[in-house]
Amino acid sequence: QYICIDTARDHNYAERVSSKSSTLQIRVTAEQKEALRRASRRAGRAMSALVLERALPPIQLRFEALLRALVKAEERSYAFAELHDLLTSLTPMELPVAVASADLSPLSTYLQNYVAALVEQAADQKRVAPPRWVREVEALEEPHFATELRGLRLHLLAASPVAFRRRNLFVDSALGDRV
Numbered sequence: 205q206y207i208c209i210d211t212a213r214d215h216n217y218a219e220r221v222s223s224k225s226s227t228l229q230i231r232v233t234a235e236q237k238e239a240l241r242r243a244s245r246r247a248g249r250a251m252s253a254l255v256l257e258r259a260l261p262p263i264q265l266r267f268e269a270l271l272r273a274l275v276k277a278e279e280r281s282y283a284f285a286e287l288h289d290l291l292t293s294l295t296p297m298e299l300p301v302a303v304a305s306a307d308l309s310p311l312s313t314y315l316q317n318y319v320a321a322l323v324e325q326a327a328d329q330k331r332v333a334p335p336r337w338v339r340e341v342e343a344l345e346e347p348h349f350a351t352e353l354r355g356l357r358l359h360l361l362a363a364s365p366v367a368f369r370r371r372n373l374f375v376d377s378a379l380g381d382r383v
Contacts (some may be wrong), residue, residue, distance in 0.1 A: 230255075231292060263302040266290060271319065276312045287319070291326040301324055303335050315343050317371040324367040344372035351376075 213324050232240070267290065273283035292301055308316040310347040320341040327334035349357050350373075360374035368375050 263290070263294065263298055264283050264304060267302045267306070271306055271308065271311070274315055274319070284318075287322065291322060291343075294326070294330070296330040296332050300332055300335065305335070306337050307339070308341065313342075313344060313375075317344055317373055321365075321367040321371050328367065332382055341371070343370060347372045347374060349374045357380055 213325075216276050226311070240251055242253065244253075267287075270287045270290065271280045271282050274287075276283075288300070291299070292364060303326075307321070311319065320338045324334045327338075349360055351357075355376070356376075360376060361369075363376055364374045
């Protein structure tokens, strides 16, 4: 048995991902196919939409889009604000789904550490385990302070949240705060 998922037919998903269309074929047992058919009927959704949303939840796609936006310097402050808002709005059940994987390779070492610290702090606040990729991000070799004002550095050393200090990032506000 095969299920063909035509992303051109699933307009919501096609709009979120790209304007190109393609077909994905997956092998399933007859029982699995029938179970998916029943689930899609109960949800009132097309089978392809149901499968795609479970494989790539919208909150995970949103997180990945924000990571891509961080690459562009002109969008960085907005992307960080949106990332902050996304992480603070997620429930303890949604957070692990949203941040399960992250391609940080296009980001600078500084940005990789900042994103990892935000995700680690969000996980701590929601009392869930951070994703494995957070531990794989190596801390900055040199300390990075959020200000050039030398008089504030002592304050930043003491006030920075643990997830940031561990990465040699010294900031005054963290997840849940607005400056």
